[in-house]
Amino acid sequence: MQRNSLKALLMGCAICCGSIATAQAESISVWSRQTDESISVLKALTDAFTAESGITVETFNTGIDFEQRLARAAAGRTLPDIVLNDTTAMGQMRQMGILETIDASKIDGSQDVSASAWDGAKANDGKIYSVPISAQSFAMFIRKDWREKLGLPQPKTWEDVRKLAEAFTNKDPDGNGKADTFGMAIPGSTTRGYASWFMSSFIWQAGGDYVKQEGDGFVPTLNTKEVAEALTYMRGMICDKLAQPGAINATTGDTLPTFRSGQTGIFVSGPYHIPQLDAEPGKDVVEVVMMPAGPGGVASLAEGTSAYLLKSVKNVEAANKFLAFLISPKGQEIAMAQGSGKTPIVRLPVNNKVDVNKVRNDPRWMVFKETFDKYGHYMPAVPNWTAIRTVTGEGFNRILAQCDADVAKELEALNKQVAIELSGQDALSASQQ
Incomplete structure (x- = not known):
């Protein structure tokens, strides 16, 4: 009887320890080309994601020598799982050989992202290499x-x-x-x-x-x-x-x-x-x-910010959950930093369910929205x-x-x-x- 109790205890511990190990493994690393003015917005975004999913996010940001740091990390095999960077950076990052293609069907809410934003995520080979999270005009x-x-x-x-x-x-x-x-x-x-x-x-x-x-x-x-x-x-x-x-x-x-x-x-x-x-x-x-x-x-x-999935990703499922959160109405609105006085990560939302006028309640933002919709030009x-x-x-x-x-x-x-x-x-x- 004692032997059976001990066996059950050991099995329970193994299951428990296994659950702890799994929980500990649920983490991703995200690098962002952001200035210090928007780092608090990124923290609010990742904190909300962690609270919702239980997945922790380790972040790094810089707005100065981001490309050089990426190159060094690629050479040293210390790349993160996800990178938030300009949409126009796609080609350079593809040439570095660090990008994973994106399967939009595996990202919840991808159908709510505007077609024009997805077009900006396509490379010249027709494949998608990023998830658009923000758009903007000037x-x-x-x-x-x-x-x-x-x-x-x-x-x-x-x-x-x-x-x-x-x-x-x-x-x-x-x-x-x-x-x-x-x-x-x-x-x-x-x-x-x-x-x-x-x-x-x-x-x-x-x-x-x-x-x-x-x-x-x-x-x-x-x-x-x-x-x-x-x-x-x-x-x-x-x-x-x-x-x-x-x-x-x-x-x-x-x-x-x-x-x-x-x-x-x-x-x-x-x-x-x-x-x-x-x-x-x-x-x-x-x-x-x-x-x-x-x-x-x-x-x-017309420009934007995109989330790139890197070939170095260790937990694709966790990474896809973060990508889905970025384009969700909740994630979009947090990253818009309304009323915070901070530089937003999401300028014009890419999610069709988010009304920029309702969120901002500021006619100045509609100048950018109208410009993007009617007169925006993405780079070739x-x-x-x-x-x-x-x-x-x-x-x-x-x-x-x-x-x-x-x-x-x-x-x-x-x-x-x-x-x-x-x-x-x-x-x-x-x-x-």
Whole structure:
């Protein structure tokens, strides 16, 4: 009898210990390309997931050298299970050989994600390599108090923006009697291809594009009058000193402080900066205006944040549960960080059941929503857009920095560089080879 009791006790302990071990194994690691302003939002998101699922989440975030850290982790075989990163980072991460394909049918709630968001998750081979969790477009933040003081209307066209930039630069809009204000904050740096990222909306507004799909590949299209017009227009802002000093070497991290401090009066960005700009210079003095119409009409870069499942994943079932939570209405609303004053992870929700207007109750967010729905342009689905953004960022920076450069000639040379890069990616149309 004692022997049977002891046996039962040992079996119970084994089952108990096995349950504990299983519980301990229910954990995932998530790396996120986020700035410190949104780390508390990520914590709120993972805490809610853990409370709901019992699965713990180990996180790491940085907004500075994320790509380099990923490369080092891949080399050292210390990669996480999931990465939250820009949608445009897909190609670069695919080339690193670290991405697992996504089976949307195994992720609860995937049918509620908008078709356009899923399209952004597809690579040029037609396969899905990420789960979209956020979308965004861009608009102009403008010093409303400056504009109204000078008696100018909200800008609707390139000409309107130019006139506003001239007035903000030359007519002392802050009334301090000093020539210390400038029209537009421009990030013209080559760092992470910022010059190309910034110029993209204006290129589409001009009616131009980077590449076009043709047959089995892509043809570079930077050597057109439309792209030349966009570069010439923005170069005029810099060369006529309507942009902040040092614009040619500025990143977005440099331009934001110029707008917040009252040095510049026009700032192109996404909705994620609303909380910061409400704090400084203040909600009452800043307005959000849709991107202007160029010769080709209204257009805006469309971007997003995606969750990537890595080949290093140890617990696919747990990882899929986290991916499902990210796109669920609850996860989306937590990541939108409504009322927290923090930078949100989810800007525009990808879940069709989440009403951005109801959550935000702020008409400024609807400017971004309408822009995304009507005028948003995702970057072309080439195998590695990051590499092309780097090449074009350097080329655009060179054009913007030389006030007497032959723009058409520079773009012809840049077009050939893009063709070489596409060829290296086996993505150049056969007609160009």
